[in-house]
Amino acid sequence: MPRFLVSLVLVLAVAAQAQTKDITTYIHHTWDTLTRSTTQCNAVSDSKVAEKPIVYLPAGMAIPADLAKMQKQCGVEVEHLPRRITHIAEVMPDELPRTGVLYLPHPYVVPGGRFNEMYGWDSYFIILGLLHDGRDDLARGMAENFFFEIENYGALLNANRTYYLTRSQPPLLAEIIRELMASKNPPDRAWLEHAYTTATKDYALWKSPEHRAGNTGLARYKDFGSGPVPEMADDDNYYRDVIRWMQEHRRAAMEYLVHSDPHPDAAEKSRLRKISCDVDKSSVCARATLAGSRLTKAFFDGDRAMRESGFDTSFRFGPFSGSTQQYAPVCLNSLLYRYEMDMSDFAQTLGKTNEAAEWMHRAERRKSAMQLYLWNARRKRFVDYNFVTHKQSDYHYVTEFYPLWAGWTSPEQAKATMLNLGDYERKGGLAMSLHRSGMQWDEPFGWAPTNYFAIAGMRRYGFNTEANRIAKKFMHTIESNYAREDTIREKYNVEAGTSEVQVTAGYKANVAGFGWTNGVYLRLKSWLAQGDSLKTQDKP
Template identity: 30%
Template sequence: MTDSRSLGKASRPVFGGCALVRRITATAALIGLSIGSSVAGQQATPAPPPPSVVLAPFFEEVALSDLFPDGKLWADAEPRRASAEILRDYSGNRPANDAALRAFVAANFKLAPPVTQQAQPTFGLPLRAHIRELWPLLTRSTPTTPSWSSLLPLPNPYVVPGGRFTEIYYWDSYFTMLGFGPEQAKLQRGMVDNFAHLITTYGHVPNGNRSYYLSRSQPPFFFKMVELTNPEHPAKAFAAYLRALKAEYRYWMNGADRLKPGQAAARVVRMANGALLNRYWDDRDAPRDEAYRVDVTAATASGRTASLVYRNLRAGAESGWDYSSRWFADGKSLGSVRTSDIVPPDLNSLMFGLEGAIADGCAELHDQACVTIFRGKARARASAMRRHLWNGTTGLYDDYLWTGQRLLGNVSAASLYPLFFRVASQAEADSTARVVERELLKPGGLVTTNITTGQQWDAPNGWAPLQWIAVGGLRNYGETQLAETIARRWLTTVAKVYADTGKLLEKYDVVTLRPGGGGEYPLQDGFGWTNGTTIGLMKLYPGVPGSISKPAITASGDSAARSTPWP
């Protein structure tokens, strides 16, 4: 689908990675169609359809009922028998009321508890020891999966985030791996191989290993995970995984060669001047299986074409920032979401890094033609980012509304990605640092945006991956004091909340140094990327409070924040 609407090298960075400066609708028609591009001349495996298609219309009735406050629990439910049999019984004797519907679901589906209900770590440990004990509790092995499950098999064990997230997640995994030690080397390599397997199988890395995630990806951090397998010689690692890296690049750039200026196709936008940049997208325009009622409610309230709202909600999920004022036309309402109209600096910084990684891998293999092509692509992207995404008024890299040909004036932690991947000039980095310090630095670390909306990717929340990107990006440009301030404040927040609750959480309120809030689902603990970045930052800044913090113990001897019992 095409939108047609108006509209050198550097020394190896400390954090940034590479040497280079760098509608498928919700119908049964989805069955048998391949998602993603071909890999090395071979067509990607047909994508298994999601539960909303396989179980239609029964899935929708349950999803829109009050049976599951969290829709993901329903999307993840494992059928006890073939869907055709379930649908036959449903059609022949439809449940007459909620109680009958609940009984039908219970008789035909298994519901899995959240990860942190399945096992509990020892309470009272220092934070670092607690994280070490969490790794095996968060590790899963699913080389085969039940016949009718939405879970996709993976050849090697992997770490899940925790809580409601019982499968692997794409961009989470890079930040999770930052906390691995030598004893997790095999696990880390296996996880990287899992992602390469997903690319080879489906043509891309999906959001997670669920059938309902196959229509989209997440921020493309695969090359950064590859780099972790050989940090001293990253080019060798890139060369070893070059086939998968190139295949992922084809996925993100699919359709670029057909675009005229001012057009977009899938994840690519050709700017008015002919430059190519990327946006977030989803190949489907139906409610998300895992948030079906949320999406239908938002679309109904919006007054807009429902499929347009669904597509943009899905694209927002691909961004990882689900959701943020960055994606809203009115700055506050889910129904105004317009993610696919926006060219973001974080995604394009990642694409710059991927282009550089491919060039470095090709150089290792002495493929000069490939080196020339991908270094040229990276230089062209950096130039396009500087021209279109640099906001001289706000003094940082900004989100660009390609359908309106204007910058949006968003102040967010996404502006630090061009520093992390060394796209920015020194002057741009200096300016970004000052704006970030003034607008986003809070007592507990870096806040996600300077706007409070009730969405989880807005103020007052801070997120572990954004702290890592900020610290690394600032260090790359000599802003060491601000980098250390962010790291220490964040680690203090993590340590304080751990001392209060005995948990590591998905997100934190960096204004009050308390657990975070907002969004579509309750706060989750576990938590993969918080664990990983905490260890990573402790290594950079030893002696911080987090290295010695222990959880408070209640009079009963239990941690003050044991998870509530599984219903």
């Protein structure tokens, strides 16, 4: 090779190394930028709701000294929830005089700059990054915040705001516990005992009647509230945009619309409470109307369930995912299978052999049900199942790689799934779906969590070449955009390999920060450094 080419290659290699070092330094410092506490004056405000900040404590809990100090310094109100909560939705958001933040005892990392809450599934990927960077205490504190939520607010919540008291998020607590126990400075046996007991309560939520997917033996997403979500108070357009689309596509959306008088009288309001929402009780409901149409109660149930899934918004479960509550999703049930396997391991470690066997039995039962309902032998792919219509979905979604991550698929099914990789692989990583709905969780957008689960699943089944290729593509997207913008984003247009996103309805921002992208980037970087080696728990 000519000398000038050798020099050029060396220069480019040094530049690439410097860029990687620069981005990891950025991530390392960003953990502090994104750290919040419910005892900080600037961390209790809510950009989504224009009300004076208020912090809610569990019923009967003494006001902690640091919170009392903040109360005096900042003029923040501190109130107690009206009664003790043992199960989700025992206190409903509309019972409280105002929305507010729910107290947590430890600092936590938020997803991005506009957020002040600790989110459910975001925190799993954030914790991956914290452990990589040696921030074990912060990671453990976040896990203990989840324990506090389960013990005092009835569930691991979507986030620690009062309007989230009716729903959870994808169940990843057992994986968080596993990651902490596998870290360089693992917690002791007593901590694991407490974690195991609390995770058992968390798991019970997903076995509740409300979360059962009919008679399939599988689970579904389900919010315990009704009507439009209160956190949309800052967005007058979303539900109107939904109605407008449905009016223009009536054949696909008739079931989601009801006719309504724009100025309802008492009788009309009473009717709307039964078939849509309560216009007197909810300002969001009052505004959710367009040209004589409103959304049905069933649509709002699906809308809420979609938000529990974390995939808000896509067209995966009908237009705007308005039928989410009717599906047993591949992703959720794969997460629960892994949860059951993790809990079996924890029980074994703690000497609870009978409980370990029962957890294993639960996992095997779920695996059998998933093989029956979620595998399409003709199309040779994993699909979601509508237990109301008794039909499998034909909406292909990147979550079909979750079974590989969870380890419940056969080697033959894993090979068949890999033949579908080209449906999602793009210049900058894996896209969410094959459908251009204009929503942020569809084509052409790609996200850190789904790229992570797919890559981890490929590694688990030995498809290391493909896993490394996708990892490099997604990391390059993050790195190249970081070089232009000096920040890391929530999501990317993986078709173009850029952070420029055009979302037509719903959450349209592309927030900087960004917690789960940071954590996944560090985990992928670590995997690439390992080459093709796999940890024992990564093998099927």
